[in-house]
Amino acid sequence: MTDQPAIVLEHVDKWFGTFQALKDVSLEVAEREVVVVIGPSGSGKSTLIRCINRLEEHDAGRIVVHGIELTQDLRDIQSVRRETGMVFQQFNLFPHLSVLDNITLAPRRVRHLPRKEAEAQATELLEQVRIPEQADKYPGQLSGGQQQRVAIARALAMRPKAMLFDEPTSALDPEMINEVLDSMKDLARGGMTMIVVTHEMGFAREVADRVVFMADGQIVEAGTPEHFFTDAQEPRTKLFLSQIL
Amino acid sequence: MTPARIWLRRNLFRTRFDSAVTVAVGLLVAYTLFRLVRFVLVTGRWEVVRVNLKLLLVGRYPNVHLPRVAVALVVAAAVGGVVAGMVRRHQAAAGTAEHRSQGLGRRAAGLLGRFWPVLVGIGLLLGLSGTAGPWLTAVGFIGAAVAGRIAGEHLPARLDPLLILVALATPFGLVAYVADGAGWEDWGGVLLNVFLALASMVLCFPLGVLAALGRRSTLPIVRGLSTIYIELLRGMPLFVLLLMANVALGFFVPPDLSPGKVVRAIVVFTLFTGAYLAEIVRGGLQSLPPGQEEAAKALGMSPVSTTFLIVLPQALRNVIPAQVGQLISLFKDTTLAGAAMGLFDLLDVGQVITRQGDFAGQRLTPEAYAFVALLFWLGSYTMSRESQRIERKLGVGER
Numbered sequence: 261m262t263d264q265p266a267i268v269l270e271h272v273d274k275w276f277g278t279f280q281a282l283k284d285v286s287l288e289v290a291e292r293e294v295v296v297v298i299g300p301s302g303s304g305k306s307t308l309i310r311c312i313n314r315l316e317e318h319d320a321g322r323i324v325v326h327g328i329e330l331t332q333d334l335r336d337i338q339s340v341r342r343e344t345g346m347v348f349q350q351f352n353l354f355p356h357l358s359v360l361d362n363i364t365l366a367p368r369r370v371r372h373l374p375r376k377e378a379e380a381q382a383t384e385l386l387e388q389v390r391i392p393e394q395a396d397k398y399p400g401q402l403s404g405g406q407q408q409r410v411a412i413a414r415a416l417a418m419r420p421k422a423m424l425f426d427e428p429t430s431a432l433d434p435e436m437i438n439e440v441l442d443s444m445k446d447l448a449r450g451g452m453t454m455i456v457v458t459h460e461m462g463f464a465r466e467v468a469d470r471v472v473f474m475a476d477g478q479i480v481e482a483g484t485p486e487h488f489f490t491d492a493q494e495p496r497t498k499l500f501l502s503q504i505l
Numbered sequence: 506m507t508p509a510r511i512w513l514r515r516n517l518f519r520t521r522f523d524s525a526v527t528v529a530v531g532l533l534v535a536y537t538l539f540r541l542v543r544f545v546l547v548t549g550r551w552e553v554v555r556v557n558l559k560l561l562l563v564g565r566y567p568n569v570h571l572p573r574v575a576v577a578l579v580v581a582a583a584v585g586g587v588v589a590g591m592v593r594r595h596q597a598a599a600g601t602a603e604h605r606s607q608g609l610g611r612r613a614a615g616l617l618g619r620f621w622p623v624l625v626g627i628g629l630l631l632g633l634s635g636t637a638g639p640w641l642t643a644v645g646f647i648g649a650a651v652a653g654r655i656a657g658e659h660l661p662a663r664l665d666p667l668l669i670l671v672a673l674a675t676p677f678g679l680v681a682y683v684a685d686g687a688g689w690e691d692w693g694g695v696l697l698n699v700f701l702a703l704a705s706m707v708l709c710f711p712l713g714v715l716a717a718l719g720r721r722s723t724l725p726i727v728r729g730l731s732t733i734y735i736e737l738l739r740g741m742p743l744f745v746l747l748l749m750a751n752v753a754l755g756f757f758v759p760p761d762l763s764p765g766k767v768v769r770a771i772v773v774f775t776l777f778t779g780a781y782l783a784e785i786v787r788g789g790l791q792s793l794p795p796g797q798e799e800a801a802k803a804l805g806m807s808p809v810s811t812t813f814l815i816v817l818p819q820a821l822r823n824v825i826p827a828q829v830g831q832l833i834s835l836f837k838d839t840t841l842a843g844a845a846m847g848l849f850d851l852l853d854v855g856q857v858i859t860r861q862g863d864f865a866g867q868r869l870t871p872e873a874y875a876f877v878a879l880l881f882w883l884g885s886y887t888m889s890r891e892s893q894r895i896e897r898k899l900g901v902g903e904r
Binding site: 313314315338339341342344345346348350352353354355356365366369370414415418 | 794796797799800801802803804805806807810814815818819822899
């Protein structure tokens with residue numbers, strides 16, 4: 261493995277109409293690193309990770325994912341998306357497909373895996389997120405926590421090199437948050453490169469290699485969890501931490 | 506008090522006013538029913554329908570070739586049965602089949618409940634017809650459907666691709682076979698209405714879906730063309746379009762190159778219904794949360810597979826009622842082809858038979874129109890019920 265960082269953002273700007281969502285954002289994420297992004301709502305956290313797999317197109321700056329720069333080239337975009345898994349706040353499972361089909365669809369269509377292999381892999385992944393018994397159900401029959409774990413399994417089925425989590429526990433009932441966080445901790449321990457947008461400070465403390473604080477479309481401060489939660493420098497960070505802790 | 510009495514009290518006789526309304530409406534309904542039954546059984550002079558049954562069903566299709574129509578019906582029933590059996594087998598394998606009630610009586614009752622409009626139609630035609638042909642056809646039709654259904658369920662899965670090919674080719678084969686007896690320009694009666702409707706349905710559906718996708722496209726030319734097509738066709742009365750196809754086409758196309766009336770009618774029905782379907786499908790597309798497309802994109806799926814595997818299956822299912830409504834509309838609107846283009850369709854036959862020979866001047870239009878309306882109702886109602894069934898089946902796992 262080279263020392264080349266997994267994900268690089270250099271001076272990225274993003275506008276929605278006249279509103280600037282990202283202002284000169286630069287970030288490097290190393291292989292196997294877990295970065296947790298926190299910040300008030302509307303600070304650009306989601307936009308940041310949605311730019312990394314081109315769900316949003318950035319307007320200026322460079323984004324390089326595993327050595328591939330995101331440009332207008334559709335094939336590059338597709339290959340970045342293949343290598344980067346994403347988990348959404350609203351799960352976004354496909355309601356018309358069974359759990360098994362949700363997980364096997366992309367590997368079969370995009371990676372051209374034979375059905376047997378894709379299903380064996382899906383079964384394995386469902387065991388990994390601890391819901392092997394739900395394979396034949398439909399998303400609508402599962403609890404929110406179970407759905408989100410299926411969504412994690414679905415993203416992992418593409419064998420991504422990095423995973424993006426966009427507030428994965430924000431839509432969950434409190435008692436289901438931990439089951440999802442546990443699956444994410446397993447992943448982090450397994451050495452997955454991860455960028456996690458979340459409000460779960462416990463998770464950030466325990467799992468993150470680095471915590472990034474964003475406000476008004478800018479990265480205000482970043483550091484290791486110990487440093488970040490005990491010794492924040494910027495007034496905005498202090499204010500935010502005082503509000504949530 | 507018995508449950509029945511409680512129900513009556515609660516729903517029909519709760520207050521004095523309720524009771525009065527119940528009695529008044531009850532009398533009105535009873536009187537209407539009485540008049541209706543009397544019309545059907547006593548005062549109606551159904552001779553005009555009985556004598557002209559062949560005209561009403563197939564128009565001037567030559568008698569010698571009538572067996573072709575019968576054979577086509579039987580083959581269609583057999584293939585339809587095989588496909589239904591095949592679907593059933595797949596549902597059983599996937600575990601999504603409805604639980605089958607064990608008793609034979611139960612199953613028979615279920616089938617009767619599902620197909621009674623069809624059976625009423627068949628019974629009616631048999632009761633009116635005096636010859637053996639329709640009886641043979643009916644027996645063959647039902648027998649073929651049942652046999653096909655059983656065969657389809659037990660055929661090995663490796664034959665499925667072949668079966669699907671056969672099922673897709675059958676309609677074309679049958680149309681060619683029946684048209685070999687007399688070209689479709691000479692078809693009439695129900696046969697013509699059903700042919701116009703089915704052909705237009707098959708063609709307008711993909712057109713509607715494409716136009717709906719086109720209207721949402723990011724490519725300006727595609728979007729513009731789709732929008733122009735939809736708004737232009739929806740902005741004109743169907744009747745005017747049919748008249749234009751009948752008359753105005755002659756100004757633009759030399760007579761020996763211009764297509765026959767039936768083809769023109771199909772083109773008009775297809776374009777017209779396609780435009781309406783496009784807007785219905787667009788509604789279905791907009792009912793999907795954007796997260797669905799985003800999730801597919803994030804998995805690296807191509808736009809084409811995202812559209813066909815994720816977006817359309819959900820969007821189309823969400824608007825089944827509106828789509829079927831449009832198709833039922835199309836079926837009934839085929840009567841306009843008779844009036845606008847001089848085609849010998851069911852309604853046209855119904856009008857002609859009251860004016861000819863012994864029946865002229867006898868004021869038999871109520872009988873003729875009632876029969877025409879009943880046939881359309883049986884067809885439309887069957888479509889409506891089957892669509893509700895499909896909706897229920899596709900709803901598996903949604904709740």
